[in-house]
Amino acid sequence: MSTAAPTAFEARPSGRASAFWQRLRSGDDIAYVITLTCALTILAVTALLIFELFRNSALPREKFGWSFLTGTTWDPVVGQYGALPFIYGTVVTSALALLMGIPLGVGAAIFLAELAPTKISNGLTFLIELLAAVPSVIFGLLGIFVLVPALVTLEPAIRAVLGWTPLFSGPFYGVSMFSAGVVLTIMIIPFIISISREVILAVPTEQREGALALGATKWETTWNVVLPFAKKGIMGSIFLALARSLGETMAVTMVIGNEPKIHSSLFAPGYSIAAVIANNFAEASDALEKGALIELGLVLFGLTIIINGFARVLVLSTTRKGAK
Amino acid sequence: MIRRIAVLNLLLAAVVTIGAAQQVLINAGGATFPYPIYSKWFDEYHKKLPNIAINYASIGSGGGIAQVTAGTVDFGASDGPMTDAAIKEFQAKRGSTILHFPTVLGADVPTYNIPGVAASLNFTGEALAAIFMGKITKWNDPEIMKANPGVKLPSNNIVVVHRSDNSGTTFIWTDYLSKVSKEWEMKVGRGTGVNWPVGLGGKGNEGVSGSVQQTANSLGYVELAYAIQNKMTYGKVKNAAGEFVQASLASVTAAAAGMKEMPEDFRVSITNAPGKGVFPISSFTWLLIPSKIADPAKKKAIKEFLTWMLADGQKLTEPLLYAPLPKAVVAQELKAIDRIQ
Numbered sequence: 001m002s003t004a005a006p007t008a009f010e011a012r013p014s015g016r017a018s019a020f021w022q023r024l025r026s027g028d029d030i031a032y033v034i035t036l037t038c039a040l041t042i043l044a045v046t047a048l049l050i051f052e053l054f055r056n057s058a059l060p061r062e063k064f065g066w067s068f069l070t071g072t073t074w075d076p077v078v079g080q081y082g083a084l085p086f087i088y089g090t091v092v093t094s095a096l097a098l099l100m101g102i103p104l105g106v107g108a109a110i111f112l113a114e115l116a117p118t119k120i121s122n123g124l125t126f127l128i129e130l131l132a133a134v135p136s137v138i139f140g141l142l143g144i145f146v147l148v149p150a151l152v153t154l155e156p157a158i159r160a161v162l163g164w165t166p167l168f169s170g171p172f173y174g175v176s177m178f179s180a181g182v183v184l185t186i187m188i189i190p191f192i193i194s195i196s197r198e199v200i201l202a203v204p205t206e207q208r209e210g211a212l213a214l215g216a217t218k219w220e221t222t223w224n225v226v227l228p229f230a231k232k233g234i235m236g237s238i239f240l241a242l243a244r245s246l247g248e249t250m251a252v253t254m255v256i257g258n259e260p261k262i263h264s265s266l267f268a269p270g271y272s273i274a275a276v277i278a279n280n281f282a283e284a285s286d287a288l289e290k291g292a293l294i295e296l297g298l299v300l301f302g303l304t305i306i307i308n309g310f311a312r313v314l315v316l317s318t319t320r321k322g323a324k
Numbered sequence: 325m326i327r328r329i330a331v332l333n334l335l336l337a338a339v340v341t342i343g344a345a346q347q348v349l350i351n352a353g354g355a356t357f358p359y360p361i362y363s364k365w366f367d368e369y370h371k372k373l374p375n376i377a378i379n380y381a382s383i384g385s386g387g388g389i390a391q392v393t394a395g396t397v398d399f400g401a402s403d404g405p406m407t408d409a410a411i412k413e414f415q416a417k418r419g420s421t422i423l424h425f426p427t428v429l430g431a432d433v434p435t436y437n438i439p440g441v442a443a444s445l446n447f448t449g450e451a452l453a454a455i456f457m458g459k460i461t462k463w464n465d466p467e468i469m470k471a472n473p474g475v476k477l478p479s480n481n482i483v484v485v486h487r488s489d490n491s492g493t494t495f496i497w498t499d500y501l502s503k504v505s506k507e508w509e510m511k512v513g514r515g516t517g518v519n520w521p522v523g524l525g526g527k528g529n530e531g532v533s534g535s536v537q538q539t540a541n542s543l544g545y546v547e548l549a550y551a552i553q554n555k556m557t558y559g560k561v562k563n564a565a566g567e568f569v570q571a572s573l574a575s576v577t578a579a580a581a582g583m584k585e586m587p588e589d590f591r592v593s594i595t596n597a598p599g600k601g602v603f604p605i606s607s608f609t610w611l612l613i614p615s616k617i618a619d620p621a622k623k624k625a626i627k628e629f630l631t632w633m634l635a636d637g638q639k640l641t642e643p644l645l646y647a648p649l650p651k652a653v654v655a656q657e658l659k660a661i662d663r664i665q
Contacts, residue, residue, distance in 0.1 A: 075519035076490070077512065144534050152538070173483055173539050175524055258488030258525025269524050275488075279527060282384035283490035283516045 050301065057295035059288050068295060074260045074276075076285045081292035083299050085260040089177060089270035090303065093252060094245040096181025096266070097188055101241060104185070105192025106234060112193065113200035114222050125197060132190035140254035143183040148174040148255060151182070155267075170265040173257070178266040180256040184248060188241035195240065199233030200226060235315045239308060246304050249274040273300045346375045348625045353381035354388020354401030357492050357547065358609045361428055361644050362401065365637050369629055376625045385492055385516070392612050393417055398622060400612035403430075403492025404516065405591035420616035423663055424590045425630060426608035426653060428638075428646035431548040431576045432497045433558035433605070437536050438463060438478065445559040446471040446568040449504030449596065449604065452561070455482055455543060456501060457508060458522035463541060471562070478541065485535045485544030488525025490517035496607040497545050500595040545605075548576065549645035563604040564596050571603045573647040579606035581650035590657070606647070616665055623664060630661050 020029065060068060060081055071082015108128075112121045151158075152174045162168045168178075203226050211221040227234075257269020258279065277293050284290040352362075359382040366378040383391070385402035392400030393414045405424055406414070414422045434447050451467045454460040460467055463477040487494045495516045502509040512518050524539075526532035529550040536544045536556075548571050551558045560568040569575050582599030583592065596604045613630075617623035634657055638648045649657075 073519060076517045077515045077519065080519075144531070144538075149538055171481075173524055173535075173542075175526075175535060253488065253527050254531060258527065259520070259523070271488075271525075279489035279525075280517055283386045283492075285386070285490065285516050289517075 050298070053294055053298040053301065057291050057298055059291035060295050061291075063288070068292070069299065072260075072262065076280075076289050079286075079288050081289070083273070083296055085262050086271050086273045086276050086296060087299065087303065088262050089180075089256065090246060090272040090274070090300070091307075092177050092266070092270065093180045093184055093256065093272060094242060094307075096178070097184035097245045098238065098242060100181065100185040101188045101192060101245075102238060105189045105237075105241070106196055108189070109193045109196035109200060109234075110222060110227070113197045114218075114226065121197075125194060128190045128193050132194065136187065136248060137250040139183055139187050140251035143179065143251060143255040144175075147183060148179055151179055166264050167266050170263070170267055172267040173269070175255050175257040175269055176267050177256060177263075177270040180252045180270070180272070181266070183251050183255050184245045187248065187251060188245050191241045191244060192234075192237045195237035196230070196234045199230040199237070202233070203229045232315070235311075239311060242307065242311065243304065246300065246307070247274055248272075249278045253279060273297075273303075346621070348376045348621045350376070350378045350399075350622055350625060351381075351397045352378060352399045352401065352611075353383050353391050353397045354612070355385045355403045355492060355609055356382040357403050357430055358401065358428060358646065361641055361646050364640055364644060365633055368637075368640065369632060372632075373628075376629070378629065386490070388612065392422065392614065398617070399614065399626065401427075401610065402612055403607070403609045404495045405593075405610060406612065414614075418614060418616075420614055423613045423615050423660065425611045425613060425657055425660070426580075426590050426649060427611055427633065428641050428648065429576045429580055429594075429606055429608055430492075430496070430646065431571050431579075431603055431606040432493055432500070432545045433548050433551050433571045434543060434561065435533065435536055435546055435551055435556050435558045436543045437540060437557075438480075439540050441475065441477065442557075443472070443475050444557065444570070445475065446562065447559050448562045449500065453501045453505035453508045456484055456486070456520075456522070457505075457511070458484075471568070480541040483539050483542040484520075484523030485526055485532050485539070485542050486520050486523045487517075487529075487532055487545075488527050490515075491528075492516065492607075492609070493529070493545070493547050494518070496595060496605060499593050499607075500605045503593075503596040552645050561604055563602045564598045565600050565602065567600065569601065569603045571605070573642055573645065575601055575603035576606040576647035577650050578602045579604065580608065580647075580653055586653060586656055588660075590653075590660070613664060615663055627661050627664055631658065634658055 064071065064081065068081065069083055069087070071080070072084050073080045073082050074085070075081075112125055116124070152172070155172050159168055207225050207229055208221050211225040212218075216224065252272050253275035256272060256275060258271050258275065259269040260271045260276070261269075263270065273296050277296055280289065281293050284293060359380070362380050366380055370377050380401075381397075385404055388397075388400035388402050389406055389410055391397045393410070395418060406422060411422055434452060436445065445468075448467070448471050451460060451465075451471065454467065461481055462479055463482055464479045469477060495514060498508075498512065498514040498518050501512075502514045512521060524535055526535040526544070529546045532544045532546050533550065533554060533556060536542045546556070558571065560570045563569050578599065579594050579597040579602045582597040582602045583594055584598070586592065590608070590610065592608070594606055594608065597606070611630075613626065617626060634649070634654045638654065641648045
C-alpha cells in the first residue's frame with residue numbers, strides 16, 4: 001500500500017496535468033467542479049423549461065404567430081386565442097402591488113432596523129417572516145371573504161378621493177384589478193421588509209457614527225447615509241417581490257374577477273396570465289387551447305425577463321448617479 | 325410437530341402466493357365533479373372485495389380523456405362525452421374503441437342574490453340566455469317579470485357571475501343555453517369554457533357562490549349538490565313541457581328517464597329533455613372504459629365493478645346528493661358491459 005502510492009504518482013506525466021492533480025488534492029478544484037455543476041444544473045433547468053414551453057406551444061404559434069400577443073379574444077369554442085388582456089392584467093396588478101408595497105415595506109424595514117427597540121424589532125420581524133410562509137391560497141380566501149367585502153364598504157371613500165381619475169370609474173363589484181393589487185401588496189410586503197431590514201442592519205456602524213459625528217440628525221443619517229448604502233439590497237428585495245407578484249396564481253384568480261377584457265378602470269375586473277393557466281389547464285378543451293395556455297407561460301417568462309432587465313438597467317443608472 | 329409446522333408453513337405460503345396473484349390494482353382518473361361518489365364507491369367495493377383496489381385521481385375531465393387515450397390509466401372519467409375526433413384519436417392510438425358508461429347525474433341551478441327578494445324565482449331558458457348575453461340587463465325586465473307574477477323585482481342592473489375555470493358545470497350550462505337560444509348557439513356556443521359576453525368569473529363553485537353572495541343583484545350558476553350543501557337560494561327553471569321545476573335529485577333523474585331513445589353508446593346530452601317533472605339543466609357523468617382490456621384479471625374486476633355500481637352502488641348516491649340513474653338506463657348499461665373484451 002505504502003509503495004503503491006508513490007509509483008502511481010510518478011507514473012503521471014509532469015506539467016499541467018500533475019499541477020491539476022495537485023490542486024485537486026488540495027480541494028480547490030473539487031469545490032470548483034461541484035459548484036460549477038450546481039450552477040450548470042440551474043442553467044440547464046431554465047433552458048429545458050424554455051425549450052419545453054416553446055416546443056409544446058408549436059400549435060398556437062403556427063396558427064396565430066405574433067398576433068397572439070396583440071389578440072384580445074379568448075374563445076375556446078371557435079379556437080381564437082389572444083394574450084393581450086392577460087398581459088395587461090398581470091402588468092397592472094403587479095405595478096399596483098409595487099406602488100403600494102414599496103413605500104409600506106421599505107418604511108417598515110427602516111423602522112424595524114433603525115428606530116424600533118431591538119426586542120420589538122425581533123418579535124415583529126419573526127411575525128413578518130411567518131407571513132411570508134403563508135400559502136397563497138389562504139391569502140386568496142381571505143381576499144374573497146374579508147378583503148373584498150371590506151373594499152366594498154371602503155369604495156365610497158376611495159371614490160370620493162380618487163373618483164375624478166378614470167382609474168377609479170365605473171361600477172365596483174368587489175372583485176377587480178384593484179382588489180388583486182391590494183392582495184398582492186399584502187403578499188409581497190414580507191419579502192421587502194425582511195430582506196430590506198437585514199440589508200439595513202448590515203450597514204457598518206461606522207457609517208452611522210460618522211454621519212452623527214458630523215452633526216446629522218438620526219433621520220438625516222438614515223435617509224442620506226444608511227439608505228444609499230443599502231440601496232442595492234433593497235432593490236434586490238423589490239425584484240423578489242416583483243417576481244412573486246408576476247407569477248402569483250391562486251390569490252389573484254380569487255379576487256381579480258377573471259374577465260379577459262382590457263378596462264382602464266382599476267375597479268373593473270381583469271385577468272392575469274398565471275390565473276388563466278391555473279383555471280383552464282386541467283380542463284382545456286383541445287390541443288390548441290392547451291398549446292395556447294403553454295404559450296402564455298412562455299409569454300409570462302418573457303415578460304418577467306423584460307421587466308427584470310428593465311428594472312436592473314434602472315437600478316444601474318441610479319446607482320451610478322449616486323456614486324458620482 | 326416440526327413436520328406439522330412445516331406443512332402449515334407451506335400451506336400458508338401457498339395461500340399468500342394465490343392471494344398475491346389475485347391482487348388487482350386498477351388506476352383511474354378524470355372528472356372532479358363525481359369524485360366524492362367515486363371515492364365512496366371504490367372504497368366500499370374495496371371493503372367488499374379486499375383484493376381489488378381502484379385508485380382514482382380527480383384530475384379533471386380533460387385530463388381523464390387524455391390519460392385514458394395515452395394508456396396511463398385503466399379507465400377514465402369525464403363530465404362531457406368524448407367528441408368523435410377524440411374517439412378517433414383513441415382508436416388510432418390504442419387499436420380498440422372507448423365505451424361510455426353513465427354513472428350518476430348532476431345538474432346546474434341558477435343562484436342569485438337580490439336584496440329584499442326572498443321568493444324562489446322562476447326563470448325561462450330564453451331569459452337566462454338573454455341575461456348571460458347581456459341583452460336583459462335589469463331585474464325588472466318584462467321577460468323576468470312575466471315568469472314571476474306577484475314578485476316585486478328591483479330596477480337594478482343584473483351582475484352576471486360565471487365560472488372562470490373550464491369545467492363540466494359550464495358545459496352543461498352553455499349546452500342548455502345553446503338548446504334554448506339559437507342566438508346563444510351562434511354567438512357563444514357550448515364548451516367547458518366559452519368567451520363570455522358579460523359577467524364576472526369565479527373560480528370553482530365556491531368562487532361563483534362567493535361572488536354571488538357578496539354582490540347585490542347578482543345571478544350565477546352552480547352545481548345542484550353544491551347549492552344544496554350550502555343551503556343556497558336557487559330558482560326554478562322552465563322545462564320543455566312548460567312547467568317551472570325546482571331542481572331535486574328526483575327531477576334530475578327524471579331528465580334521464582325522459583329520453584325516449586338512448587343511443588347505443590350513451591353519448592347524449594339530456595339538457596332541455598322532454599317530459600313532465602323534468603329539470604332541464606341536467607347531465608350524465610361518464611366512465612370511459614376501453615373496449616379491449618388485455619389483462620384478464622383487470623377486465624374481470626372492471627366488469628364486476630360496473631355490475632355492482634349499477635345495482636348496489638346506485639343506492640349510495642343520494643346521501644352524497646347525486647341523482648341515481650333511471651331503471652331503463654341501468655338495464656341498457658348492464659347489457660353494454662358485455663362489449664368490454
